[in-house]
Amino acid sequence: QSVLTQPPSVSGAPGQRVTISCTGSSSNIGAGYDVHWYQQLPGTAPKLLIYGNSNRPSGVPDRFSGSKSGTSASLAITGLQAEDEADYYCQSYDSSLSRLFGGGTKLTVL
Amino acid sequence: QLQLQESGPGLVKPSETLSLTCTVSGGSISSSSYYWGWIRQPPGKGLEWIGSIYYSGSTYYNPSLKSRVTISVDTSKNQFSLKLSSVTAADTAVYYCATETGTTLDFDYWGQGTLVTVSS
Numbered sequence A: 001q002s003v004l005t006q007p008p009s010v011s012g013a014p015g016q017r018v019t020i021s022c023t024g025s026s027s028n029i030g031a032g033y034d035v036h037w038y039q040q041l042p043g044t045a046p047k048l049l050i051y052g053n054s055n056r057p058s059g060v061p062d063r064f065s066g067s068k069s070g071t072s073a074s075l076a077i078t079g080l081q082a083e084d085e086a087d088y089y090c091q092s093y094d095s096s097l098s099r100l101f102g103g104g105t106k107l108t109v110l
Numbered sequence B: 001q002l003q004l005q006e007s008g009p010g011l012v013k014p015s016e017t018l019s020l021t022c023t024v025s026g027g028s029i030s031s032s033s034y035y036w037g038w039i040r041q042p043p044g045k046g047l048e049w050i051g052s053i054y055y056s057g058s059t060y061y062n063p064s065l066k067s068r069v070t071i072s073v074d075t076s077k078n079q080f081s082l083k084l085s086s087v088t089a090a091d092t093a094v095y096y097c098a099t100e101t102g103t104t105l106d107f108d109y110w111g112q113g114t115l116v117t118v119s120s
Helices: none
Strands: A009-012 A018-023 A036-040 A046-051 A064-069 A070-076 A086-093 A097-099 A105-109 B003-007 B017-027 B034-041 B048-054 B059-061 B069-074 B079-084 B094-103 B106-110 B115-119
Touching: A009 A018, A018 A105, A036 B106, A046 A064, A046 B106, A070 A086, A086 B034, A086 B079, A097 B048, B003 B094, B003 B106, B017 B034, B017 B094, B017 B115, B048 B069, B048 B079, B048 B094, B059 B069, B079 B094
Parallel strands: A009 A105
Antiparallel strands: A018 A070, A036 A046, A036 A086, A064 A070, A086 A097, A086 A105, B003 B017, B017 B079, B034 B048, B034 B094, B048 B059, B069 B079, B094 B106, B094 B115
């Protein structure tokens, strides 16, 4: 089991808003370490979607946003599109700089 | 823009050592701006961080794999490598090399991944 907990799946209709949670502990997210989010389309390598809790790399649409509070973080996707159907992973650290991934969430666009 | 490419055998026998290399282009592996990392993904499962190395040679390993993992850098070839010893079928996965840039340590550049199967 992953140290960072994500829901296995979420779904939404086109145009809707969905959120994906990432729950950690006082040893990782709650200790102040940044959370990053990745999108993995089928058969491809993960792509950085959000870094430093809430920052978007160049080229990532502003439909994607991230936030962090306490021991948890969230990824929000607004104006859902068919092309958003993918697996999403959160990532953070612990005090030994071990990189931690969430178990992943499969987003289905209905 | 950095580009990373994994290479190595696609089939490894149980109990042997898995060896992969990641070739970096578009930047220097000696740069203080980067960490160089390995991540794997078993078929149908999630991502697992294996370890990362800083340009200085400092290494950080997943505690669950630490006893079997070695990551090293070859500055003359602009490459970094992964060795995972005593492999079993549970080590079958797509192996990705990736880089962490700057102070936020996010994996911002990824290789395409290479499937390694452990089987006799």
